[in-house]
Amino acid sequence: MKIETIAIHAGNHIDETSKAVIQPIVMSTTFERNHEGGYDSGYSYSRAANPNRTALENVLAKLENGAEAAAFSSGNAAGMSVFQALEPGTHIICPDDMYHGLRNQLKMLFAGILEFDFIDVNDADVVKAHIKPNTGVIWIETPSNPLLKITDIKQAVTIAAKHNLKVVCDNTFATPLCQQPLALGADIVMHSTTKYFGGHSDLMGGALITREKNELWEKIRNVQTMGGAIPSPTDCYFLTRSIKTLPYRMRGHVHNAQLLAEYLENHPRVEKVMFPGLQSHPQYAIAKAQMTGFGAVLSFCLKGGEEEAKKVVNAVKIFAQATSLGGVESLIEHRASIEGPDTKTPFNLLRVSVGLEHIDDLIADLQQAMA
Numbered sequence: 001m002k003i004e005t006i007a008i009h010a011g012n013h014i015d016e017t018s019k020a021v022i023q024p025i026v027m028s029t030t031f032e033r034n035h036e037g038g039y040d041s042g043y044s045y046s047r048a049a050n051p052n053r054t055a056l057e058n059v060l061a062k063l064e065n066g067a068e069a070a071a072f073s074s075g076n077a078a079g080m081s082v083f084q085a086l087e088p089g090t091h092i093i094c095p096d097d098m099y100h101g102l103r104n105q106l107k108m109l110f111a112g113i114l115e116f117d118f119i120d121v122n123d124a125d126v127v128k129a130h131i132k133p134n135t136g137v138i139w140i141e142t143p144s145n146p147l148l149k150i151t152d153i154k155q156a157v158t159i160a161a162k163h164n165l166k167v168v169c170d171n172t173f174a175t176p177l178c179q180q181p182l183a184l185g186a187d188i189v190m191h192s193t194t195k196y197f198g199g200h201s202d203l204m205g206g207a208l209i210t211r212e213k214n215e216l217w218e219k220i221r222n223v224q225t226m227g228g229a230i231p232s233p234t235d236c237y238f239l240t241r242s243i244k245t246l247p248y249r250m251r252g253h254v255h256n257a258q259l260l261a262e263y264l265e266n267h268p269r270v271e272k273v274m275f276p277g278l279q280s281h282p283q284y285a286i287a288k289a290q291m292t293g294f295g296a297v298l299s300f301c302l303k304g305g306e307e308e309a310k311k312v313v314n315a316v317k318i319f320a321q322a323t324s325l326g327g328v329e330s331l332i333e334h335r336a337s338i339e340g341p342d343t344k345t346p347f348n349l350l351r352v353s354v355g356l357e358h359i360d361d362l363i364a365d366l367q368q369a370m371a
């Protein structure tokens with residue numbers, strides 16, 4: 001089946017008892033046992049599994065072409081479950097432009113438990129130079145947040161295979177509509193489903209999808225059910241509902257972002273646009289080879305520095321000045337000030353999540369804000 005069909009059907013089935021076409025929300029935390037003490041439905045207690053979560057995990061696994069998926073209460077909870085599933089003392093190779101929430105999680109919650117280096121994961125020599133006997137994982141994020149750096153997934157997989165390492169790919173910016181890391185050999189895909197999967201800036205969620213069910217995956221499943229960072233049945237329901245339109249939403253997002261990136265690149269007040277769909281992007285060739293669309297988040301730097309950048313976010317009328325991405329509404333933010341004191345993000349950088357409004361209105365809004 002094609003991805004549009006999977007998105008609509010893989011997370012839904014007709015309810016056996018009521019014949020409802022849309023799966024009902026099952027709020028029950030507990031499920032009746034039979035005379036032998038067993039569980040006829042397979043469900044026992046909702047932290048371990050719930051019908052709405054099962055439905056969500058089914059569609060997530062199929063969208064990324066994986067063996068199985070695990071849904072979490074946020075993207076950070078999904079990332080943390082990977083870190084918690086690793087043996088203490090494991091060394092992780094991380095991107096220098098890693099999502100700041102996960103970078104801070106490692107630095108503040110896993111210091112002394114795991115080892116990590118933040119490096120240019122797209123530079124094969126640099127990666128190889130950082131592999132140690134206790135290295136277990138190469139973590140990649142492509143395109144990265146907020147600099148839109150691209151990492152060659154196949155290259156990371158090739159290096160990992162030589163050293164028996166796992167590759168985990170944060171695919172939040174691309175979604176399976178634009179990039180399928182498991183097909184390129186990555187072991188696990190991570191998502192903040194708060195972003196494009198949810199798509200309406202009204203729910204938090206995270207997901208991990210595995211290429212194969214192995215020892216690491218069993219440990220991750222244990223972290224999910226024992227740690228309990230699970231999404232509620234209602235959140236699972238709404239996420240499954242949103243996913244049905246993900247393929248069509250992504251087309252609109254990708255279309256608008258490309259046009260907005262091209263507009264900004266030609267604007268006299270813009271110093272630089274970071275977007276993998278522009279030929280000026282340093283890794284454009286890699287992006288073109290491994291992506292089927294370039295996503296819809298872009299960053300741009302303004303001439304004149306931080307003050308000029310902040311004036312623009314205060315002058316927009318359609319864009320909301322807010323963090324996050326992936327919703328139908330467009331957002332713009334001054335990125336460095338949200339990332340905290342250890343940010344490496346340039347102070348004249350604005351990050352844009354391009355929404356589904358008409359592109360002419362979005363361009364006109366930035367035009368007036370920069371006038």
Ligand SMILES: *Cc1c(COP(=O)(O)O)cnc(C)c1O
Pocket residue numbers: 074075076077099101102141145170172173191192193194195204205206
């Ligand atoms: C938002 C985001 C996360 C974290 O997800 P939450 O749902 O906010 O916990 C992780 N990685 C990337 C690339 C993100 O954009």
